[in-house]
Structure formats: structure tokens, C-alpha cells
Amino acid sequence: MNNLNQRPHSRTTNLTLTAVVAALYAAITMMVAPIGFGPVQLRLSEGLNHLAAWNKRYILALSLGVLIANLFSPMGWIDWVFGTLDTVIMTSLTYVLTRKVASALMKIIISTISVLTVGMAVLAAEFTFAFAIKATGSFAPDHAGTIWENWLSYYIMLVPGELASLVVGGVVIYALSKFVNLAK
Template identity: 85%
Template sequence: MNQLDKRSLSRTQNLTLTAVVAALYAAVTMMVAPIGFGPVQLRLSEGLNHLAAWNKRYIVALSLGVLIANLVSPMGWIDWVFGTLDTVIMTALTYYLTRKVGSALMKIIISTISVLTVGMAILAAEFTFAFAINAAGSFPPDHAGSIWANWLSFYLMLVPGEFASLAVGGIVIYALSKFVDLAK
């Protein structure tokens, strides 16, 4: 096989893997749609965020999957823009923090910390902003208070469901990493 064929195959493989992961993210999110949106959510597809620790293509794949899934979000454009941007930021952070980490378990731990801290902080800010401007489909915090109290309230509501999704996804991705080279 000549060099041009190898490059073409590599591009095709990258595009295919990106599309498959984006579609999988969107499909799993829409399967659990009633509990996949809002401040108390169990978006099982979030477990796929760990993939960004292995290859930067998954930053695009997951962000595209989030955008597609969020097209049915009750918060509309706010979720399309900020939810997608949140995914770009937290998966890029995961990728850069784990580039030189060899252990699959450490990659998953770093990914989990990145998503639970940075990712959920941004999502809590998105919900706080949506509530503050009375956006259609926004959710009230569990109590009325200052903007910081509302942000903290949203953050604390988001973390348990996200942690559960990351734990399940972490187990699946860890097992998969033993049989498939996720970096390729």
C-alpha cells in the first residue's frame, strides 16, 4: 500500500470513528432523554468523555454528539452553544492532562476529575445564566439566593448523576482499552 492510500485510509478511519462516537453519544442521550437534561440528570453517554484521554479526535466526536443531543434540549440555543462549548473545554483539558499518561486507570481518574470539576462548573454556570435571564426551558435552583448560591446549588445537583455516568463509562472504557488500542 503506498503512502497516499495509507493517509486516505487513516483519514477515513478518523472520520468514521468520530461519526460513530458522536452518533453513539447522541443516541444514548436521546434514549434517556427525560432524565438526560436538567440540573438533576443521568446522562449515561457522559461516560464516553473518557475517550478524550486517548485521542484528540474524541474531542470533536463528543462535542458533535453533545450538539446533536442538545438539539432536543428544553433550554434550546443556550444548551446548543454552552453545552457544546463545555464539552470542547473539558474534553480538551482531559486530552492535554493525559497525553503522557500510560496507565488506563490513571487516564480515567484524571478524566473523571476534569469532568466533575471544570465540566460541571461550566454546566452549573450555564444553568445559572439560563435561570437568571428566565430562558425558556430553564430550571429553578433548589432555593432562591445569590447568583453564587444558585451556581453552587446547580453544581451540587449535577455532580452525583455525572459521577455515576462516569463510573459506568469508566468501567466500560477501561475494559475496552484492554482489547482495543483507543489511541489509534
């Protein structure tokens, strides 16, 4: 009988944590909205991506947070679809790569590499696609060239802001992991 009493609490806790992280991601993004969108961005909420290294619930939470924040993106549906899909991919990869890693620091390092490589590659492709089809709200690369040159240009523009966000988030998540069991 005791398991029956704990099961609804567990579902409630998962749902609550998912909602809180999604709302936190969206709120932080909106606080820095002018610089939270576009190829040169500082989206501090991206530092929350490290949470996926502790529990798969954060894949959904972060993806929902991105979707909510991207509802205000100047690129509209392209950012809703591809930005959210990018988050699903990179946070899932982070979760898979860190499932058996015990060290909080290693989890953050792996998460950072996952986001900076796969995550920013997909986001650069999104911007390249949006610019190529002349989508509303798309941003021109720093030069007009081939698709590969445009993609590389976007990638290079995205990485510094993302790295800054991941470092700040990494410090916060690392400190939090010392006091809170993020895996539960």
C-alpha cells in the first residue's frame, strides 16, 4: 500500500519539476529577450541545459521552455520547430552520454561539449535554412556565400554566447548539485 501512496507523489514531483524548469527557462530567456534571439545571442537560460545530465525529465522541461520562449522569436515557426527539436536532440545526447558518469564536473563538461557541437551545429543550420528561404525574421550572415560558408559563419557567431551561458549555468548547476540531488 505504501508504494501506491508514493507513486502519485513521484508523478506530481516530476510534473512540478518539469513545469518549474520550463517556466524558468522561458522567463530567463524573456528577461534578456533582445539579446536572447538571433545568430549573436546571449541566452543565459541555456545554462540550464546541464540539468539533462542528471535526469531525463529535464529533456522535456528544457524543450518545453525553449518552445515557450521561441513563441516570441522573430523567426516564428522555424524557431518553434527547429529550435525545440535542437533542444530535444542535444539534451537527449547529453543524457545518454552522462547516464553512468558520477562526477558532477564531468557531467557538465560532457554537456558543454554536446551543446557546443551538436546543439550549435543544428542551430546554425536552422539560421542558414531561414536565411536561404528568406524567412521573416531571419538574420543575414556576416557575409553572403555558399551554404557551407553561411553555416560556418552562423556557427562561429553562436558559440561565444553559448559558451558564456554554459559556463555561468555550469557553475550554478555544479553548486546546486552539491546541495540537491538533481537525479531525483
